[in-house]
Amino acid sequence: MTTIICRNLATGINGHTITSDINLDVTPGTMTALTGPSGCGKTTLLHAIGLLQTPAAGTLTIDGIDATGWNQRQRRRFWRDKAAFILQDYGIMDEETVGFNVSMRLNALGLAVGGDRRRIRNALRLTGLASRADETASHLSGGEKQRLGIARAIYKNASVILADEPTASLDAGNRANIIRLLRERAAQGAAVILATHDPVLVDACDHVYQVAPSS
Template sequence: MTTIICRDLAIGIGGRTIASGIDLNLVPGTMTALTGPSGCGKTTLLSTIGLLQDPIRGTLTIDGTDTTGWSQRLRRGFWRDKAAFILQDYGIMDEETVAFNVSMRLNAIGLAVGGDRRRIRNALGLTGLASRGGEIASHLSGGEKQRLGIARAIYRNASVILADEPTASLDAGNRANIIGLLRERAERGATVVLATHDPVLVEACDQAYPVGVRNI
């Protein structure tokens, strides 16, 4: 389980501040929605929380450790051991199979999907992709790729899940399923952080944080 705390955080793009004064407690067992209009900085804040980019100022601690100045080695350790990202550009390797995209591993001789096959099947089944494991990922629709990203997070049992508009490409039925899966991850102790416009998803969260409404 992982706790992330932001204090007086300022975020931006290309040196330009787009939101500041950000104070957030992101704790295990909860879902937090980052809300606001397009361009307000939701995705930038999500990326900063995930250590994909640096804040302009302020502090971001993970389990009590200040991450300011963390090396790439320490960041990679966080990404490998704790975090799962569900991004709008999917982060999917289109030329590989759906099953490979869940485990991101090959077997010992590099000729077949590696990892725990039972867990792979379970993750695909929970996200409605049970019959698609052997297909090339490029065959999936946008909504199916979103679900594949969630299957990867389930497989890894990530303690931090960071999702950018995870329900944006889904119909009502699949949206309800994905919200339920994210809620279940939180109930199992994950810290779930979502950038979203979806009012149904926001309602399912424990807290909503409007990004960019403070004076800079």
């Protein structure tokens, strides 16, 4: 399992500071909500925590190792071995099958879905997508694509799950389903970090961090 610690972390875009003095501990088995008004930098901070963006200042440690200045190879290893992302654009390959989007692998001949088929089926079963494995992902609704992102996290047994507004624009039933799945991942030991303005999702989290834009 994975612990991420931010100390005096600052984020920025094109030389403009977005957030600063972020001190945050993200621990295994918990859900942490990054909250605040639109434009406060929630998504930017989430990207920095997930090493999708290099911090402007401060330190970010992963399991006690300073990851602030990791190169692309080190970041890719983190993404491959530990992290799963559920982003607003879903990160789904619409032209590929649902099954492929879980494992993101083809078989040795490049002709069929690769990876562990049993684990793929289990991840889709847990997220209510078992009957959709062979469909093209573009056929899924928004809520189903969110669940597909979680299926990918289940498949790779991600120890860190980073989600950007995972319940945005969902009806009450789909929202409850997403929250349940995320809570189950945390119960399995994952560190779940969410950027959200959804009060229901915030209430389901163990920790809440109010993000304030840099003055």
